[in-house]
Amino acid sequence: MEESKELIHDGLISCLEKLDIPDNLKQAMLYSVKAGGKRLRPVLLFSAFEAYGEDNKKAISSAIALELIHTYSLVHDDLPAMDNDDYRRGKLTNHKVFGEATAILAGDALLTYSFELIANDPLLQDAEKVELIKSLSRASGPKGMVGGQILDMEAENKATSLTELERIHVLKTGELLQFAVYSGAYLGGASTTELAALNDFSYYLGLIFQIQDDILDVTGDSQKMGKQVGSDEGNNKSTYPKLLGLDGAIEQKNMYAKKAKEALKEANAAHSNLMALTDHFSNRDH
């Protein structure tokens, strides 16, 4: 995992460093990319690749593109018109350092460049590039992440059912996790049946991720997390602990973890790092 994190960190920095673009834009893009922490999505992508394939070089551009899109979404999310956050992971947010206009444009640039990066990867066949771009644009656009962000905004300050809550999370965070697993396994050579089983796996993994996020907002250590805990309570936001109680939320999470692992077995990936990652997602403390 540490190896994947380093690989992705260096790849991210070097692909942005070498861009021939206005310096201020480059610095704004680099700032938020460098501030990134856990690289969960790229690590997940590499793990899915390694469950089926050998040499992960082919997966690098997808992993970088995915992290660039995750980063752009945080830059736009933090804007005053959105969540209005001054800090992320203990560092000033992009717009607090570079100004709002540059932060908006840096987000746009990170998003657009992610597709350019995949389209220009010399290690990929055209058919692979098209499949990856189809899947990444769907997962991050109006049918995926952006759609989920809109629903999330609309759900603020109103009663939300568990079904509605899960739909929001599947779109807002689940779709990019699903892309990580799908694209990694696809490039690694997984079969259609294996990819279908992995689809179930990522669905549960996304929900596990979100339940744990909600749980940490109640029980977490703000020092470790680099952000205030208890903000969901203040925001009057629907969460798993609020809808099911803290014990109920933990139980639901464990049930999903069991299902995720069953799906991994069906996908012939029970031996892989994806198994340990499921526990990692479920038990993380930040």
Place this chain on the structure above:
Amino acid sequence: MEESKELIHDGLISCLEKLDIPDNLKQAMLYSVKAGGKRLRPVLLFSAFEAYGEDNKKAISSAIALELIHTYSLVHDDLPAMDNDDYRRGKLTNHKVFGEATAILAGDALLTYSFELIANDPLLQDAEKVELIKSLSRASGPKGMVGGQILDMEAENKATSLTELERIHVLKTGELLQFAVYSGAYLGGASTTELAALNDFSYYLGLIFQIQDDILDVTGDSQKMGKQVGSDEGNNKSTYPKLLGLDGAIEQKNMYAKKAKEALKEANAAHSNLMALTDHFSNRDH
């Protein structure tokens, strides 16, 4: 030209209408797409196609994607943190109707969906999709339009040379026009030599477009243009008329029009609609 405009208008609306996405997001995307006026970029793309090819169906997804990206750039440009415009073409801007957060997300969605649209076009080969996505992401991202927007912001309220001014315009508006010409001709079957000559053509066309924009800001009719004239003066912005005088700007524009037409001859496109479009770009009154 009217035919292309209708084709593109209907195509834009119907591809967004049928998206299964949150309604508020769809309405925000449709609002700005419907408000679009001249559809200059798609018209240019179709004209470039028709200079070499027959049935323009293959060019439709690129034309729509291009107009979606142009639209997203206007939605983000109008935001309070950017140009802070309340009206565009006599209609309220996106964020005035849907709020800033939704406008930011609608822009993100239009941008992301444009790549999804090309990647899923059943009329295109994988190699064509990759070439189009390479070219569109480059033209609209940090090396192109977004880079130009950053430079344009930085140039405000300071002395700018003609060379710097042209660099800004080539990036900010020229690159998308260049994509229009390139992608249309490429899909129409232009040869490598013809594409190279068209590259020169679009370079001059972009500058003509911008000089005329600057000229209209001095001499234009605000009724026809649907926006205030004289705003460049107030903004203390570098323009061709300011740097060369009004007559000098017109002379420069005519010189570029001559060069653009020479390039068209070299590209074996002197008979095409691109010839008339050059005059149209040069003499438009709105």
